[in-house]
Amino acid sequence: MATVDDGTLALAKEAQDLLFRSARTANAFTGEPVTDDQVRAIYDLVKWGPTAMNNQPMRLVLVRSPEARERLVAHMTDNNKAKTAAAPLTAIVAADSGFHEHFPTTFPHKPDAREAFEDHPGRPQIARFNASIQLGYLILGIRAAGLAAGPMAGYDADGVAREFLNDGEQAVAVVNIGRPDPAGTFPRLPRLDYDQVVTTV
Amino acid sequence: MATVDDGTLALAKEAQDLLFRSARTANAFTGEPVTDDQVRAIYDLVKWGPTAMNNQPMRLVLVRSPEARERLVAHMTDNNKAKTAAAPLTAIVAADSGFHEHFPTTFPHKPDAREAFEDHPGRPQIARFNASIQLGYLILGIRAAGLAAGPMAGYDADGVAREFLNDGEQAVAVVNIGRPDPAGTFPRLPRLDYDQVVTTV
Numbered sequence: 001m002a003t004v005d006d007g008t009l010a011l012a013k014e015a016q017d018l019l020f021r022s023a024r025t026a027n028a029f030t031g032e033p034v035t036d037d038q039v040r041a042i043y044d045l046v047k048w049g050p051t052a053m054n055n056q057p058m059r060l061v062l063v064r065s066p067e068a069r070e071r072l073v074a075h076m077t078d079n080n081k082a083k084t085a086a087a088p089l090t091a092i093v094a095a096d097s098g099f100h101e102h103f104p105t106t107f108p109h110k111p112d113a114r115e116a117f118e119d120h121p122g123r124p125q126i127a128r129f130n131a132s133i134q135l136g137y138l139i140l141g142i143r144a145a146g147l148a149a150g151p152m153a154g155y156d157a158d159g160v161a162r163e164f165l166n167d168g169e170q171a172v173a174v175v176n177i178g179r180p181d182p183a184g185t186f187p188r189l190p191r192l193d194y195d196q197v198v199t200t201v
Numbered sequence: 202m203a204t205v206d207d208g209t210l211a212l213a214k215e216a217q218d219l220l221f222r223s224a225r226t227a228n229a230f231t232g233e234p235v236t237d238d239q240v241r242a243i244y245d246l247v248k249w250g251p252t253a254m255n256n257q258p259m260r261l262v263l264v265r266s267p268e269a270r271e272r273l274v275a276h277m278t279d280n281n282k283a284k285t286a287a288a289p290l291t292a293i294v295a296a297d298s299g300f301h302e303h304f305p306t307t308f309p310h311k312p313d314a315r316e317a318f319e320d321h322p323g324r325p326q327i328a329r330f331n332a333s334i335q336l337g338y339l340i341l342g343i344r345a346a347g348l349a350a351g352p353m354a355g356y357d358a359d360g361v362a363r364e365f366l367n368d369g370e371q372a373v374a375v376v377n378i379g380r381p382d383p384a385g386t387f388p389r390l391p392r393l394d395y396d397q398v399v400t401t402v
Contacts, residue, residue, distance in 0.1 A: 009242050010219060010347030011246075012215065020249040020338075038209055039399065040209075041209035041210050047392040048222055049337065050340065054392075056393050058398065059400075062399060062401040062402070063402055065402060106391055132330055132333035132336075132337070133333050133337040133340070136340075136341075139251065139334070140250070140337075143212075144211065144212035144216075145211060145212075146210070153330075191249065194241055198240065198244060198260075200237075200265050201263070201264055201269040
């Protein structure tokens with residue numbers, strides 16, 4: 001697993017470590033709360049990540065009340081229930097198929113963009129694709145705040161949508177957020193080698 | 202557009218700017234080449250970003266030869282042809298539905314994982330979802346190298362797959378990479394406000 005770390009990157013070593021090399025998916029957290037100010041700072045960073053036509057379909061539902069957490073846990077798969085019940089904060093990451101409603105603001109130089117997408121059958125898929133890219137930004141943004149993310153794909157998407165989302169929104173992931181408890185960090189798993197991933201033509 | 206930038210984040214201001222705040226999608230580039238060492242350094246950073254079951258489905262095809270570039274440009278939509286023809290480097294980002302073949306290496310603590318996914322009908326969708334998250338990491342990784350990314354969704358996905366990808370792989374995006382020419386950077390578009398994106402329950 002040879003790595004190149006000889007100054008080829010412009011990003012400072014500390015930032016590389018914070019976001020990628022030392023950061024780890026967390027399955028347990030300390031009791032320290034995650035504040036709205038922290039979430040606001042994370043969003044105010046990751047919102048700048050690019051999306052297609054600046055469509056920004058990602059939506060976040062912060063699950064804070066005990067009652068809401070209980071409703072969410074009921075829709076998580078068994079292996080995700082305990083850690084979701086215990087996390088300082090859990091965010092439902094959703095994709096809004098109604099992203100085109102914002103085009104007059106978000107893509108103002110093309111005044112007919114909203115209308116052009118009104119009957120576009122691909123909106124749910126476009127929303128999901130771009131919200132997934134934004135999920136990548138979000139995971140790194142959580143780490144940028146000095147916190148750890150625990151993204152989960154194991155949940156009943158229909159149940160989560162029915163309980164928590166608006167019409168036209170679909171669940172993309174559920175992410176636990178907090179200060180990591182080292183006891184809940186699994187051993188680092190191997191990554192594919194460059195030559196397994198990258199080809200040149 | 203109030204922002205929180207008061208030290209709530211652990212990530213250094215310079216890194217925030219490099220990855221998110223100052224970085225921009227590029228539509229034109231200087232003639233400076235993008236080397237294999239740079240791509241290797243980018244991959245060796247972004248490979249650490251998490252994926253579901255560590256499945257790492259993202260594959261990259263670096264389009265370097267004039268002949269391959271010509272074949273790719275033919276499959277780009279008209280608005281993407283000229284900039285793809287001129288970019289120092291273009292990467293086809295693909296999702297490999299055969300990610301489970303690597304589970305003996307990438308998810309070794311669950312020895313039956315490969316077999317369990319052999320007949321799983323959701324593999325193409327799982328691959329696409331996780332490769333899309335990895336595309337988010339990749340765009341930031343390109344910026345971490347001091348370069349700019351120009352991700353594009355406008356291309357004939359079937360044509361690109363037929364020309365450049367292996368069986369079981371699907372195109373997720375085509376990304377131009379290089380040192381940005383300021384003339385090819387459009388005015389910054391507005392982002393949605395926190396309250397348009399985040400709700401609390």
